[in-house]
Amino acid sequence: PSTDIKDAFKSANSIFSYISDYDFGYKTFDSSINLSLHMAIGGYPHCEDICTPDQLFDRVTDKLQEAKRMGNKSIMLCSSNEILQGDNENGQSIDKNDFRYTMEFVNALANTVKTKDYYTQEHSAAMSDYAVDIAKYMGMKESEITDVKFGSVLHDIGKIGIDKMILLKPCSLSKTEFEIIKQHPRIGVEIIRNVHPLKGVVPYVLYHHERYDGTGYLEGLSGEEIPLGARIISISDVFQALTSDRPYRKSLPIKDAFKIIKTYSGKYFDPKVVKAFFEVYSEPQ
Numbered sequence: 001p002s003t004d005i006k007d008a009f010k011s012a013n014s015i016f017s018y019i020s021d022y023d024f025g026y027k028t029f030d031s032s033i034n035l036s037l038h039m040a041i042g043g044y045p046h047c048e049d050i051c052t053p054d055q056l057f058d059r060v061t062d063k064l065q066e067a068k069r070m071g072n073k074s075i076m077l078c079s080s081n082e083i084l085q086g087d088n089e090n091g092q093s094i095d096k097n098d099f100r101y102t103m104e105f106v107n108a109l110a111n112t113v114k115t116k117d118y119y120t121q122e123h124s125a126a127m128s129d130y131a132v133d134i135a136k137y138m139g140m141k142e143s144e145i146t147d148v149k150f151g152s153v154l155h156d157i158g159k160i161g162i163d164k165m166i167l168l169k170p171c172s173l174s175k176t177e178f179e180i181i182k183q184h185p186r187i188g189v190e191i192i193r194n195v196h197p198l199k200g201v202v203p204y205v206l207y208h209h210e211r212y213d214g215t216g217y218l219e220g221l222s223g224e225e226i227p228l229g230a231r232i233i234s235i236s237d238v239f240q241a242l243t244s245d246r247p248y249r250k251s252l253p254i255k256d257a258f259k260i261i262k263t264y265s266g267k268y269f270d271p272k273v274v275k276a277f278f279e280v281y282s283e284p285q
Contacts, residue, residue: 106198109191110153112160127233127240128152130281134232137276143200148229151204155233158188158205182217185209204229208237211268223270231270235261235277238268 110124131152135145159167162184166177173181188205192198207221207230214222226234242257252260258278265274 106150106153110157112157124153124156126244127236130236130239130277131232133280134236134273134276135229137280138228138232138273140228144229147200147204148232150198151201151208151229152233152236154188154192154198154201155205155208155237156184156188157191158184158186160191161187182209185218203227204233206230208233210234212270213267216268226270228270228273231273235269235273239277 128149132145132149135148140148159181162181166173166181169177185206185208189202192205193202204227206218207226210216210219210221210226210230211234212223212226212231214220239257239261242252242260243254245251261269261274261277265271
């Protein structure tokens with residue numbers, strides 16, 4: 001059943017938690033112990049030509065070996081369709097079941113962030129509605145809107161590779177800590193880059209912290225150099241963060257959040273996206 005992929009990720013989380021909490025006796029040594037964990041997860045909906053358990057096991061083994069060759073954090077699907085929604089290159093309609101299975105996979109993947117930071121997962125789910133509404137208003141294609149949705153859900157997936165003490169720090173980050181957390185877009189891309197149906201999501205995850213005036217990170221892109229989807233995710237990300245409680249501050253009133261968005265139009269945010277934002281979400285009187 002399609003829910004098996006969710007159960008598989010729950011099992012994976014249990015394994016990670018067990019390893020994280022297990023006492024390997026390293027406290028008796030002067031140096032830490034580094035462990036490498038290789039894991040493969042297979043499910044029938046994503047291996048449609050599999051007929052027997054042995055075939056499924058062989059397929060998963062092959063995928064594990066392929067992932068090892070590609071490098072760490074490789075995630076691969078066996079689905080026969082490569083495009084999620086809308087029309088493919090030949091103008092043929094895409095099977096909506098594939099879209100549903102991939103959506104479940106994306107949600108299960110996003111849920112893994114809960115092992116580090118419950119807020120991040122809840123934040124990503126909430127802001128995706130803002131991003132999708134803006135993308136629709138700006139006339140993006142259906143497939144692009146799907147990428148914006150997935151990009152919103154997965155934009156902070158890289159935080160799973162950031163130390164929990166930094167993510168949950170109740171005060172301002174040090175310069176060193178900020179440099180560490182700035183790597184989460186790159187880590188996120190490393191996690192999803194080998195998932196072929198998510199290839200359109202990669203630039204959105206990588207560039208969602210770029211700023212319109214070029215002062216963002218990781219590459220200092222500016223203006224139209226930043227993909228439109230990333231510009232939409234950026235404003236949705238900030239607005240949702242401003243209007244929700246964080247470890248280091250309480251949420252702001254919506255009116256104050258609107259004022260901040262307007263103030264940084266043309267600086268952090270694309271003025272066209274800001275305009276669309278205020279068209280979709282009326283400013284409170």
